[in-house]
Amino acid sequence: MELAKKILKILEHDAKISPKAIATMLDTDEDKVQEVLSYLEKEKFILGYNTVINWDRFGENGVEAMIDVKVTPAREVGFNAVAERISRFPEVRSVYLMSGAYDLSVVVAAESLKDIALFVSHKLSTLDEVQSTTTHFILKRYKQDNFIFEKPQEDRRLVISP
Amino acid sequence: MNDMRKYVSKTVQTIPPSGIRKFFDLVSQMGGVISLGVGEPDFVTPWHIREACFYSLEQGYTMYTSNQGLIELREEIALYMRKHIGVTYSPEKEILVTVGVSEAVDLALRAIIEPGDEVLVPGPSYVSYAPGTSLAYGVPVAVDTFVEDEYRLRPDILEKCITPKSKVLILTYPNNPTGGIMKQEDLQALVDLIIKNDLIVISDEIYSELTYNGKHVSIAALPGMKDRTIVFNGFSKAFAMTGWRIGYACGHPDLIAAMNKIHQYTIMCAPIMAQQAALEALRHGESEMRKMVENYNYRRKIILAGLREIGMECFEPQGAFYAFPSIALTGMNSEEFSEKLLMEEKVAVVPGSAFGRTGDDHVRCCYAASVNDIEQALERMGRFLARHRKG
Numbered sequence: 001m002e003l004a005k006k007i008l009k010i011l012e013h014d015a016k017i018s019p020k021a022i023a024t025m026l027d028t029d030e031d032k033v034q035e036v037l038s039y040l041e042k043e044k045f046i047l048g049y050n051t052v053i054n055w056d057r058f059g060e061n062g063v064e065a066m067i068d069v070k071v072t073p074a075r076e077v078g079f080n081a082v083a084e085r086i087s088r089f090p091e092v093r094s095v096y097l098m099s100g101a102y103d104l105s106v107v108v109a110a111e112s113l114k115d116i117a118l119f120v121s122h123k124l125s126t127l128d129e130v131q132s133t134t135t136h137f138i139l140k141r142y143k144q145d146n147f148i149f150e151k152p153q154e155d156r157r158l159v160i161s162p
Numbered sequence: 163m164n165d166m167r168k169y170v171s172k173t174v175q176t177i178p179p180s181g182i183r184k185f186f187d188l189v190s191q192m193g194g195v196i197s198l199g200v201g202e203p204d205f206v207t208p209w210h211i212r213e214a215c216f217y218s219l220e221q222g223y224t225m226y227t228s229n230q231g232l233i234e235l236r237e238e239i240a241l242y243m244r245k246h247i248g249v250t251y252s253p254e255k256e257i258l259v260t261v262g263v264s265e266a267v268d269l270a271l272r273a274i275i276e277p278g279d280e281v282l283v284p285g286p287s288y289v290s291y292a293p294g295t296s297l298a299y300g301v302p303v304a305v306d307t308f309v310e311d312e313y314r315l316r317p318d319i320l321e322k323c324i325t326p327k328s329k330v331l332i333l334t335y336p337n338n339p340t341g342g343i344m345k346q347e348d349l350q351a352l353v354d355l356i357i358k359n360d361l362i363v364i365s366d367e368i369y370s371e372l373t374y375n376g377k378h379v380s381i382a383a384l385p386g387m388k389d390r391t392i393v394f395n396g397f398s399k400a401f402a403m404t405g406w407r408i409g410y411a412c413g414h415p416d417l418i419a420a421m422n423k424i425h426q427y428t429i430m431c432a433p434i435m436a437q438q439a440a441l442e443a444l445r446h447g448e449s450e451m452r453k454m455v456e457n458y459n460y461r462r463k464i465i466l467a468g469l470r471e472i473g474m475e476c477f478e479p480q481g482a483f484y485a486f487p488s489i490a491l492t493g494m495n496s497e498e499f500s501e502k503l504l505m506e507e508k509v510a511v512v513p514g515s516a517f518g519r520t521g522d523d524h525v526r527c528c529y530a531a532s533v534n535d536i537e538q539a540l541e542r543m544g545r546f547l548a549r550h551r552k553g
Contacts, residue, residue: 021537024463025460025463155204157200157204159186160200162180162182
């Protein structure tokens with residue numbers, strides 16, 4: 001499990017690093033890394049591999065919103081049942097249970113403002129457990145999943161130095 | 163234009179030009195080069211350190227500091243040294259904050275050397291000790307170290323180089339360019355010789371945090387060595403702060419006072435903004451620094467495995483962020499190798515000859531580069547070697 005943790009720490013920052021390189025970094029062999037990775041994937045320790053993309057640079061104008069949702073927890077299952085239900089909508093990117101003024105924070109992505117409005121009014125608000133929603137549209141992204149949205153930066157170091 | 167060279171002092175004229183200058187000019191004109199030729203971290207200074215510097219500027223810290231440096235900084239350095247190498251220095255009398263270790267080494271050489279005194283410089287090593295010695299009117303004496311000894315300084319070889327004029331021994335471990343280190347027993351083996359010959363040790367430990375298997379040991383921590391050792395360290399490598407030019411020297415009050423005398427008349431003090439940043443680095447920089455070191459360690463393994471895979475013999479570096487593979491299998495000297503590699507495959511490495519006479523059948527490859535760049539560079543070097551293998 002110690003090895004698995006080390007592998008995950010490396011992949012967390014860069015999913016493109018090859019199993020061979022990981023094996024070298026951790027003084028083990030490639031087959032062993034492969035084996036651990038397969039286990040982690042199968043058992044859903046690793047849920048998937050995403051790419052963090054700055055779509056703005058591509059001229060795409062999709063929208064994202066963070067929606068604060070107050071819900072009525074249900075007997076036996078608490079918030080889980082409704083949270084899982086909300087999670088199943090494909091336009092929902094993330095769902096978190098929060099402490100504080102509201103219960104669930106739901107991140108939704110869609111093509112347009114209208115799509116998000118429709119999602120909230122038709123799908124989210126109409127769920128029995130949902131008491132209220134507050135929608136915040138994301139205006140600009142500065143940093144996401146450790147990456148700062150900035151123009152490509154060249155290596156500013158001298159090419160040769162002693 | 164008049165030829166003014168005759169006005170340049172003989173001392174400066176006789177110092178050979180930097181071994182990498184020509185090569186640098188060549189590289190600068192090319193595009194698409196993957197460089198393993200740098201001598202500094204690929205990280206930018208951690209944000210909290212940069213931010214602390216902005217804050218101090220906002221607060222109006224733009225003045226001189228005491229010659230020795232901010233007392234708060236010296237106090238933090240004292241704490242750090244006690245923890246890091248187990249030696250206690252007085253912040254008031256035994257610590258001097260300088261413009262990088264480079265300035266500190268220059269001060270020490272000038273403060274100690276009489277004209278004609280000999281300075282023992284183990285090689286391969288960083289480029290400035292021999293010229294620094296000459297500029298202080300001393301005589302650099304090269305002491306060879308070899309890959310067979312894992313680039314440790316051997317007492318028997320050192321002894322052969324000692325003469326009645328020997329006054330200073332330079333130690334520079336973890337070593338640039340070899341990645342060699344001196345373990346406690348290796349240092350201990352030198353102590354008798356140093357004391358018997360009444361040598362002062364200048365110990366440049368700038369790469370000390372970048373020690374990968376075990377903990378760094380300073381010769382100053384060995385019995386009988388504190389008074390005759392000046393330890394040099396700084397922020398450039400461990401905290402990715404090369405451009406800030408901030409370092410320090412720790413040693414006997416008499417030697418530090420002598421160095422401070424030169425420092426106050428030539429430099430006055432290290433820039434206050436760099437001192438403030440250094441203070442932040444020591445107070446709150448350890449966790450970021452550990453992450454960077456772990457990262458170098460990963461890349462150390464990648465480059466070592468890669469170099470060996472393409473058939474280059476390479477000593478496993480134990481410190482710093484350089485690999486120093488042998489190029490003997492090509493039959494080329496290091497300058498020729500580096501130039502051809504650059505021209506044919508656009509990979510920049512530094513010829514080992516720049517670091518002393520025993521470096522010439524090696525090149526220095528810095529692994530403070532992204533894993534992707536290292537892997538690509540290795541692939542190109544592999545192609546290059548396949549073409550140029552001797553015989």
